[in-house]
Amino acid sequence: MxxxxxxxxxxxxxxxxxxxxxxxxxxxxxxxxxxxxxxxxTSPSGFTATFQKPSWNxxxxxxxxxxxxxxxxxxxxxxxxxDVNRLPSHGxxxxxxxxxxxxxxxxxxxxxxxxxxxxxxxxxxxxxxCSRGISDEEDGDTSRKKLRLSKDQxxxxxxxxxxxxxxxxxxxxxxxxxxxLRPRQVEVWxxxxxxxxxxxxxxxxxxxxxxxxxxLTEENxxxxxxxxxxxxxxxxxxxxxxxxxxxxxxxCPSCERVAVPPSSSSSAPSSTVDPRSHHHQMPPAHHRPIxxxxxxxxxxxxxxx
DNA sequence: ATGATGCGCGAGTTTACCTCA
DNA sequence: GCTGAGGTAAACTCGCGCATC
Numbered sequence: 001m002x003x004x005x006x007x008x009x010x011x012x013x014x015x016x017x018x019x020x021x022x023x024x025x026x027x028x029x030x031x032x033x034x035x036x037x038x039x040x041x042t043s044p045s046g047f048t049a050t051f052q053k054p055s056w057n058x059x060x061x062x063x064x065x066x067x068x069x070x071x072x073x074x075x076x077x078x079x080x081x082x083d084v085n086r087l088p089s090h091g092x093x094x095x096x097x098x099x100x101x102x103x104x105x106x107x108x109x110x111x112x113x114x115x116x117x118x119x120x121x122x123x124x125x126x127x128x129x130c131s132r133g134i135s136d137e138e139d140g141d142t143s144r145k146k147l148r149l150s151k152d153q154x155x156x157x158x159x160x161x162x163x164x165x166x167x168x169x170x171x172x173x174x175x176x177x178x179x180x181l182r183p184r185q186v187e188v189w190x191x192x193x194x195x196x197x198x199x200x201x202x203x204x205x206x207x208x209x210x211x212x213x214x215x216l217t218e219e220n221x222x223x224x225x226x227x228x229x230x231x232x233x234x235x236x237x238x239x240x241x242x243x244x245x246x247x248x249x250x251x252c253p254s255c256e257r258v259a260v261p262p263s264s265s266s267s268a269p270s271s272t273v274d275p276r277s278h279h280h281q282m283p284p285a286h287h288r289p290i291x292x293x294x295x296x297x298x299x300x301x302x303x304x305x
Numbered sequence: 306a307t308g309a310t311g312c313g314c315g316a317g318t319t320t321a322c323c324t325c326a
Numbered sequence: 327g328c329t330g331a332g333g334t335a336a337a338c339t340c341g342c343g344c345a346t347c
Contacts, residue, residue, distance in 0.1 A: 147336065148322075166314085188337060191314070196335085198315085 149189070153179050157186070161193050 149157070160167070160175055167175065167190055169183075176183040 149336085169312095185336080187313085189335095192335065192337085195315075195317095 147181075147185065153181070157189055157193070161190065165194055165197070166190065 156175070156179060160171075164171070167186065172183045172186050175181075176186045179186065
């Protein structure tokens with residue numbers, strides 16, 4: 001099995017998807033960067049980030065010439081040919097001219113709801129039998145044969161998917177003809193491929209949010225600690241006069257707010273005020289609560305002045 | 306404007322096939 | 327060599343949105 005990193009993820013986080021028809025260009029190119037130092041993140045409802053993974057919109061492991069599955073696949077394809085489920089060659093494409101016509105091919109019977117709803121009882125059983133690959137050509141075989149795409153077929157499909165992750169009917173027909181597959185098979189492949197893409201995207205999103213959560217937890221922990229320190233200082237002024245201030249903190253003499261030296265501001269930006277300049281640069285507004293976007297990296301959460 | 310219809314898609318499921326212990 | 331578990335991907339089912347009539 002191939003590790004996730006080997007898939008080379010470069011995925012989108014644009015939600016929701018545009019469901020317009022023939023949206024061949026709805027590649028939501030967007031990269032994740034779970035590192036808090038990145039300033040290119042926004043909210044998860046449409047955030048952008050850069051994730052240090054290679055582009056994953058690549059052929060899946062079955063296309064990897066080095067993979068075991070690929071070798072086995074190649075062997076199978078060599079033994080069986082690439083058209084295990086292919087209809088008899090004569091006129092199969094003409095038969096498909098009606099794009100996914102549910103009665104046109106063996107596995108296309110599963111087509112649309114209206115037609116599904118029109119079938120019930122015995123007709124439905126017949127549908128299912130047909131969708132399982134039973135046909136006049138396949139006598140006695142009650143199990144549907146699953147097509148395993150050859151390397152060449154997978155490569156072509158992947159290349160096509162890179163260009164556009166959806167197909168219009170013409171593209172579907174052309175691709176099916178090129179691959180020697182039924183248009184329905186091409187359609188199914190693209191549907192499954194989009195589903196896999198989304199699944200990987202979800203995994204990346206999940207990982208990103210997990211890291212965000214970890215970072216926020218850590219920051220919260222640190223800030224709580226600082227609050228405790230400050231409370232202790234306030235309660236014991238003598239001790240405060242003798243001890244050196246916390247390494248990352250200084251106190252604004254006029255407003256008694258905590259300030260962080262510029263050198264460490266990147267690690268604790270959200271609660272800091274520079275005592276040397278804030279009274280001039282940030283008038284009274286700095287006392288107001290600062291809206292923080294918890295999804296953005298820390299230094300991106302600072303409100304812009 | 307409204308309902309019927311066809312189509313494509315997403316989400317979830319089923320199933321055949323494969324690998325591995 | 328056989329077997330069962332688990333993974334993968336092709337194929338399927340269902341429901342929904344949109345375009346067209």
